[in-house]
Amino acid sequence: MSFKLAKYLPILDWGRRYRGETFVNDMVAALIVTIMLIPQSLAYALLAGLPPQVGLYASILPLFAYALFGTSRQLAVGPVAILSLMTAAAAAKIAATGTPQYIEAAVILAVLSGAILLLLGLFRMGFLANFLSHPVVSGFITASGIIIAASQLKHILGVNAGGHNLFEIGRALIENLPQTNLPTLYLGAGSLIFLFWVRGQLKPLLRRVGLGDKAATIIARAGPVFAVVASIWIVAGMGLADEGVRILRDVPRTLPSLGMPRFNQDLWMQLLGSAALISLIGFVESVSVSQTLAAKKRQRIDPNQELVALGAASLSAGFSSGYPVTGGLARSAVNFDAGAETPAAGAFTAIGIALATLFLTPYLYFLPQAVLAATIIVAVLSLVNITALRTVWNYSKSDFAAMAATILVTLGLGVELGVTTGVVLSLLLHLYNTSRPHFAVVGQVPGTHHFRNVDRYDVISSDSVITIRIDESLYFANARFLEDTIYDVLGKRPDLKHLILMCPAVNHIDASALESLEAINLRLRDGGVTLHLSEVKGPVMDKLKRTHFLDELTGHVYLNQYEAIQDLDAACTRAALGTADPDSGRDV
Incomplete structure (x- = not known):
């Protein structure tokens, strides 16, 4: 007392x-x-x-x-x-x-x-x-x-x-x-x-x-x-x-x-x-x-x-x-x-x-x-x-x-x-800057488990699997910008099979951003592309679990980006050989 x-x-x-x-x-x-x-x-x-x-x-x-x-x-x-x-x-x-x-x-x-x-x-x-x-x-x-x-x-x-x-x-x-x-x-x-x-x-x-x-x-x-x-x-x-x-x-x-x-x-x-x-x-x-x-x-x-x-x-x-x-x-x-x-x-x-x-x-x-x-x-x-x-x-x-x-x-x-x-x-x-947050297409640094911007580093990337790192929390002001960015990438990658949203800097996803993620998931599904998430923070994951988004997500939620790449590269290889495993990947 x-x-x-x-x-x-x-x-x-x-x-x-x-x-x-x-x-x-x-x-x-x-x-x-x-x-x-x-x-x-x-x-x-x-x-x-x-x-x-x-x-x-x-x-x-x-x-x-x-x-x-x-x-x-x-x-x-x-x-x-x-x-x-x-x-x-x-x-x-x-x-x-x-x-x-x-x-x-x-x-x-x-x-x-x-x-x-x-x-x-x-x-x-x-x-x-x-x-x-x-x-x-x-x-x-x-x-x-x-x-x-x-x-x-x-x-x-x-x-x-x-x-x-x-x-x-x-x-x-x-x-x-x-x-x-x-x-x-x-x-x-x-x-x-x-x-x-x-x-x-x-x-x-x-x-x-x-x-x-x-x-x-x-x-x-x-x-x-x-x-x-x-x-x-x-x-x-x-x-x-x-x-x-x-x-x-x-x-x-x-x-x-x-x-x-x-x-x-x-x-x-x-x-x-x-x-x-x-x-x-x-x-x-x-x-x-x-x-x-x-x-x-x-x-x-x-x-x-x-x-x-x-x-x-x-x-x-x-x-x-x-x-x-x-x-x-x-x-x-x-x-x-x-x-x-x-x-x-x-x-x-x-x-x-x-x-x-x-x-x-x-x-x-x-x-x-x-x-x-x-x-x-x-x-x-x-x-x-x-x-x-x-x-x-x-x-x-x-x-x-x-x-x-x-x-x-x-x-x-x-x-x-x-x-x-x-x-x-x-x-x-602040609203203007966060409405146009930094997104980067990332690839794997050779010989490491690290992933960096493809425009800044000599990294390993794939035409069938692409990772977009989001460097900002997602809310109503930047939700549309996220959609536009992903659709622009989708239009330039005809061979794309898997899209990973890497989320180490995402501390919050509001209702407007959740609706955008749902729309992205459906749009990619219709285009034959599977959506995955990686490195989602615990509090954000807790909120997503209270929605239907994870049930409707076409792909998986990975604990870390390296695990996601290993799993999806293997899946693409199996698909090319005609032995694809529909249950590959691990949700967290």
Whole structure:
């Protein structure tokens, strides 16, 4: 009973083995992540068009929820750049940025996306993430990173410039360029230069002066904290707020209020589609991060349980005045490098964020928005991977088409249409590719029991016995193509007596494909050709046995291809000598 319960509450598993040393490691990691998470949470809230404290609120209860239900030991959940951008795009359809209705829409998105993830997890539907191919995800992240970076340039310049896609943002920036605030530009540009230097040069420098790899990594990743502290000191000391530098100002020193957002059916239905996309993207991003970290520790995660954990985290964000959250790459990497051993590190981080909200926010009054924008730009540009376009182009033109379309639509029309385009194209291309699967006429490699494509290898083949290897499962989209392929072969082989369908790659045969096989069997029988199957997998064979197909099959089902060839070649020889055995061959 306890084992089954631990499957749904992983804390019962790792909690039983929790020791003092583990507590110390988790506390150290939590302290480091908390320091990094404060400016990051504020920055991502501003990216989402929300008050800065909402980012802090979204970094408290969700961490507790994930600690209860999550299977990754090092994943750190909270606001992330991609979901912040998607939240802004969805909420902007409801109300103007910064209004109470806009904030309410963001909270509802958290509740809806959490509920969707939770339902998917309860029904064990983690496989749905597979509908987003890696090229599509990579293209979406690349395009979103470019849009996010471009959207933050207004804070670096100190101008007002909105827009929902790259072209709108670019036009607004150009139009408002003459209004650039120079002190803001100096602060923003200086922060960018510093943060890029920290990301690329600080760690090697620290290693050269004798610091250990782990410590050097943590210090380098805490670069935004140094920028925040320095910029606050500069702005406060030089009075730059009076020169037009936009600062954070007062952040409420209160913990989030708990409660369910008001229910308005029309409003919730308007946001449902956006919440579904946010759920899908958040789950894919989180699972990819957690699997990467788990592999380094030889641990494993359960994608279905991760759906439950992320759903609980996002629901708790919605119930505590936050917005959609997921596992973030940067904070999770810092959590991992800092030595976190269990999800308890996330719970300790949540306590740190709560304490910072109560006691540290007054010291952030003079924090310039330009510096927060710089931290976002540096973070998201590391996600941009233009070289992947060339790699995918060289490998698969269809995957490149889906990736390129996702990038172009995201840049030109916005994030929601971009990811929708990617998903639809991926499915359509999958259907197209599997509707024309690879079939090969194969022959026996001399001196072996192996069979290979006659067009690629020097093999032994026969005019009276031909084998077609099927390299795809058979279903409604490719059933007709199978028939056309076999009839084309039949028309070119007047001496054909036996046709073997070699099925080592067939994992499934649906009802439409079964009807095609029945039609092929009858057509070949009428043409004086016997149909055989070989190397049929057990689960497929089990399904065929529940039909009349095997009773009506003119030939036999062979365990392996070599056995089939030996048997049928012997049968053809006997037939030529007038001693054919009608019962030759073995069914399996």
